[in-house]
Amino acid sequence: MREQPEQQAPPVQRLRIRYAKRGRLRFTSHRDFSRAFERAVFRARIPMAYSSGFNPHPRISYAGASPTGAASEAEYLEIGLAQVVDPADVHRELDEALPEGLDVLEVVESPGGSLSDQLTGSRWRIGLPGDADLAPLVERFLDQETILVERMTKKGLREFDARGAVVSMRAEPGPGGTVLDLVLRHTVPAVRPDDVLTAMGKVGELKHAGAPVLTRLEQGPFDELTQTIGDPLHVAT
Incomplete structure (x- = not known):
């Protein structure tokens, strides 16, 4: 029998993030942005929670992404963390790790509910x-x-x-x-x-x-x- 994957602990904190796509970075596709964001999370040493299964992924929920080629001041995502952190620290560290034009505007404790439904x-x-x-x-x-x-x-x-x-x-x-x-x-x-x-x-x-x-x-x-x-x-x- 195939060995069952390790079950990951659920997130202990969820943060909701608003970010902008500006300048030439408005041509970034959603797939390109998700890759850039995951690299930024790794560089910033954010203590991410991971999904269970054979290929664990950081718990990042994307919603309502703008079309490629459109700039935006109101893009949103939510992340799940393995330990409690100060949202202001995450804001600063992620903004430094992302390329100029992908700018973190605000990070808060998730108010609850489904982000996509809101x-x-x-x-x-x-x-x-x-x-x-x-x-x-x-x-x-x-x-x-x-x-x-x-x-x-x-x-x-x-x-x-x-x-x-x-x-x-x-x-x-x-x-x-x-x-x-x-x-x-x-x-x-x-x-x-x-x-x-x-x-x-x-x-x-x-x-x-x-x-x-x-x-x-x-x-x-x-x-x-x-x-x-x-x-x-x-x-x-």
Whole structure:
């Protein structure tokens, strides 16, 4: 009989971490980031708890990762530790170990509940170069009930409604062009900012002079009553 693997002790502390993807590091894929983060954990000597089984892995839970190419000020993960530590020490050590552009913003004791279940909405800034007035197109988009778009996924080409995920959107002048302020509900399948741009192109001519610049500003529990996004580092379920 094959020898059974050693069972690892459960974590004695869980920390929830907010980090940013900035500059050229916005092109880091989720897989690349997870590798960089695990190397940083090792270099920083964080006392990680490990999973059981024949191939133990550090207990890291990723949730709500932004698309490759999008910058973000609101990415989240949670780690399980084998001993109790000061979150401020983990913040400092991880930030030093990660490359510039992957920046740790806050580390706190986990408030409990599933991290992924608390990430139900996002606020985005979309920079569109050029001098076109996009306010009429935004108004026309918001007047629609449903706008179907297609995107290639791991399961093949899928068609889904991009309009239903949009809570609000407005156009305002920005550096070198127009900035769209966009709030999205997290749906299944997920609607991304580039899907919204595709949908806008279906209801009118979307004029811009260069590639869109996508930045996630907020991510957390979306409150349907107040239409606001909460802080997943400090909201317990």
